[in-house]
Amino acid sequence: MATSTPTRDAYASPPREPQKEPPSERRQLWRSRLWRFDDKASPYAYIAPFFLVFGAFGLYPLLYTGWIALHRVEMTGLDTMEWVGWENFDKILHDPEFWTSVSNTFLIGVISTVPQLLVALGLAHLLNYRLRASTFWRTIILTPYATSVASAALVFALVFRADGGLLNWTLGLVGFDPVNWANGHWTSKLAISIIVIWRWTGYNALIYLAAMQAVPNDLYEAASLDGASRWQQFLKVTIPSLRPTILFTIVISTIGSMQLFGEPLLLEGGAMGATGGNENQYETLSIYLYNYGWNLGHLGPAAAVAWAMLALLLLIAGVNWLIGRYVRTSDSAV
Amino acid sequence: MTMTSPTPTAPVRLAPSPTGGRPDRPSRFRMGAGQQMKGGPFAYIALAVVGFGSLLPLYWTLVAASRTQDEVLASTPPFLPGGQLVENVRTAWEQANLGKAIVNSIIVSSSITAATLFFCTLAGYAFAKMRFRGRGWLMTAVIATLTIPPQLSVVPLFMMMSGLGWGGQLESVIFPTLVSAFGVFFMRQYLIEALPYELIEAAKIDGANNFRIVVSVVLPVARPAMMVLGMLTFVQAWNDFFWPYLALNQQNPTLQVALGQLSASYTPDQSIVMAGALISTLPLLLVFVLFGKKIVGGIMSGAVKG
Numbered sequence: 001m002a003t004s005t006p007t008r009d010a011y012a013s014p015p016r017e018p019q020k021e022p023p024s025e026r027r028q029l030w031r032s033r034l035w036r037f038d039d040k041a042s043p044y045a046y047i048a049p050f051f052l053v054f055g056a057f058g059l060y061p062l063l064y065t066g067w068i069a070l071h072r073v074e075m076t077g078l079d080t081m082e083w084v085g086w087e088n089f090d091k092i093l094h095d096p097e098f099w100t101s102v103s104n105t106f107l108i109g110v111i112s113t114v115p116q117l118l119v120a121l122g123l124a125h126l127l128n129y130r131l132r133a134s135t136f137w138r139t140i141i142l143t144p145y146a147t148s149v150a151s152a153a154l155v156f157a158l159v160f161r162a163d164g165g166l167l168n169w170t171l172g173l174v175g176f177d178p179v180n181w182a183n184g185h186w187t188s189k190l191a192i193s194i195i196v197i198w199r200w201t202g203y204n205a206l207i208y209l210a211a212m213q214a215v216p217n218d219l220y221e222a223a224s225l226d227g228a229s230r231w232q233q234f235l236k237v238t239i240p241s242l243r244p245t246i247l248f249t250i251v252i253s254t255i256g257s258m259q260l261f262g263e264p265l266l267l268e269g270g271a272m273g274a275t276g277g278n279e280n281q282y283e284t285l286s287i288y289l290y291n292y293g294w295n296l297g298h299l300g301p302a303a304a305v306a307w308a309m310l311a312l313l314l315l316i317a318g319v320n321w322l323i324g325r326y327v328r329t330s331d332s333a334v
Numbered sequence: 335m336t337m338t339s340p341t342p343t344a345p346v347r348l349a350p351s352p353t354g355g356r357p358d359r360p361s362r363f364r365m366g367a368g369q370q371m372k373g374g375p376f377a378y379i380a381l382a383v384v385g386f387g388s389l390l391p392l393y394w395t396l397v398a399a400s401r402t403q404d405e406v407l408a409s410t411p412p413f414l415p416g417g418q419l420v421e422n423v424r425t426a427w428e429q430a431n432l433g434k435a436i437v438n439s440i441i442v443s444s445s446i447t448a449a450t451l452f453f454c455t456l457a458g459y460a461f462a463k464m465r466f467r468g469r470g471w472l473m474t475a476v477i478a479t480l481t482i483p484p485q486l487s488v489v490p491l492f493m494m495m496s497g498l499g500w501g502g503q504l505e506s507v508i509f510p511t512l513v514s515a516f517g518v519f520f521m522r523q524y525l526i527e528a529l530p531y532e533l534i535e536a537a538k539i540d541g542a543n544n545f546r547i548v549v550s551v552v553l554p555v556a557r558p559a560m561m562v563l564g565m566l567t568f569v570q571a572w573n574d575f576f577w578p579y580l581a582l583n584q585q586n587p588t589l590q591v592a593l594g595q596l597s598a599s600y601t602p603d604q605s606i607v608m609a610g611a612l613i614s615t616l617p618l619l620l621v622f623v624l625f626g627k628k629i630v631g632g633i634m635s636g637a638v639k640g
Binding site: 038039209261309 | 573
């Protein structure tokens with residue numbers, strides 16, 4: 001992450017006292033002490049709200065999750081915690097449904113992230129041309145971002161309906177048989193990925209576009225002097241310059257796809273959501289957590305799922321880090 | 335995520351210009367770069383196809399919301415809006431507690447937005463322009479929190495909220511999101527560029543204390559970025575689903591929660607569900623039509639660069 005540092009340090013010279021008649025020596029001493037305290041304490045006071053809120057509602061619960069995971073806690077009596085040790089972890093790790101949801105989360109993540117980022121890259125390239133009404137196009141492709149998960153999932157639930165859905169109707173025109181989207185193992189994952197892709201491609205395209213516009217012109221000029229075609233320029237100049245941004249979007253999209261909740265919950269627009277389909281074919285980890293904690297009312301196993309998610313997240317972060325290191329070491333050309 | 339960038343990509347800057355820093359002002363004196371090349375018909379066709387795909391589901395929400403359920407579920411789906419919109423909206427209003435949900439959504443989104451703007455501007459200013467011990471790694475810590483999914487802490491959070499007496503109350507949704515890491519980062523990036531040290535020093539020499547500087551120097555300079563951050567935060571708060579769905583209940587929902595519950599009821603009437611979806615989306619679409627350019631610029635400038 002390019003966190004640029006200021007070009008020079010703040011307050012190279014200490015703030016001078018206002019040039020007035022010195023009132024009295026004691027008073028001046030007191031005032032300068034106050035000044036110094038103000039200077040020292042203010043930055044911490046300004047950043048404190050973030051750390052207080054994050055500590056209270058982010059970090060502390062995150063750690064406390066681990067403690068709850070070792071207890072039996074029921075939705076019906078939140079005050080009583082009974083120590084059960086590793087039982088909750090035992091329970092979920094031996095539950096085939098847990099592993100189904102792990103693999104579902106992973107698969108949906110891949111088939112939503114990869115096409116999404118590739119299309120976003122292409123879109124950004126298009127938007128980077130000199131276009132008439134460029135702001136109009138950018139706004140149009142960003143509109144899905146204005147839609148909530150809930151509305152998006154519910155509209156797509158209608159689009160993906162087995163009989164009479166917009167998609168099957170269109171497929172019927174071309175001569176395909178209707179597909180039972182929500183019931184199929186692959187088709188349901190595809191359907192959820194399409195909702196994700198629809199909502200986020202424009203957003204990612206704009207991030208890529210921003211990065212593309214920061215690529216120095218000289219690089220392109222040099223490349224075109226060397227006789228590189230536009231496609232070669234895209235491959236050899238644009239993509240390498242975008243590597244850090246691409247890596248960033250991969251990290252963010254991966255984390256986002258681990259959290260998929262609203263899309264699968266509402267895909268069938270009914271009561272089926274809490275188990276992710278009749279065969280859990282599109283149950284994600286978040287749905288599994290929700291089902292254990294809020295549908296069945298067992299918060300202990302739900303907390304154990306949260307820790308499993310943390311482990312998975314660290315695993316993904318590790319892989320990302322390795323890829324990042326690989327990219328960096330093979331990155332001597334630019 | 336690491337803090338060092340291997341390739342020399344300049345951080346995309348949000349130019350403090352009244353145009354919102356639209357960076358692609360075409361110049362005919364420079365050539366060679368992709369951004370100066372004129373888009374051919376292919377570019378327009380491709381963008382039109384993607385744009386059509388982006389808008390189609392929204393249009394279809396309107397179609398379905400203005401029809402009866404039988405028409406929506408017919409084997410040939412309708413393509414034009416019908417005359418049932420008012421009727422469906424009225425039914426959704428009664429069935430799903432939508433009136434209360436709208437009020438709740440407005441309360442939640444505006445209080446989160448106001449608090450985020452205030453706290454993030456303060457923190458962003460401190461990280462951008464003040465010198466203090468631990469600044470570097472504290473900023474790293476802020477960015478690192480971006481990678482923690484809310485799923486990891488919802489179980490204890492739910493118990494905490496119930497313990498605080500906020501179970502099912504709006505407080506349980508508002509307080510955890512009072513200030514965002516993204517916002518701190520966003521304001522910091524903006525203020526690094528937009529706020530010259532001379533301005534701060536001049537105010538110091540005039541005898542202003544730190545808080546006075548914030549009020550009369552930093553806030554005016556930060557206003558354009560605060561506008562953008564405010565809109566992004568509002569959109570996010572308005573659309574938030576996971577935690578509100580767990581924390582709130584049928585009696586006291588936000589719009590998204592009401593929508594989720596409407597669809598999870600035993601016999602959801604699809605056209606009424608769509609009427610609810612339309613109501614929850616319409617305000618934001620309006621914001622997009624009015625401020626689309628600003629939001630686009632904000633996302634492009636706020637992209638946390640890798």
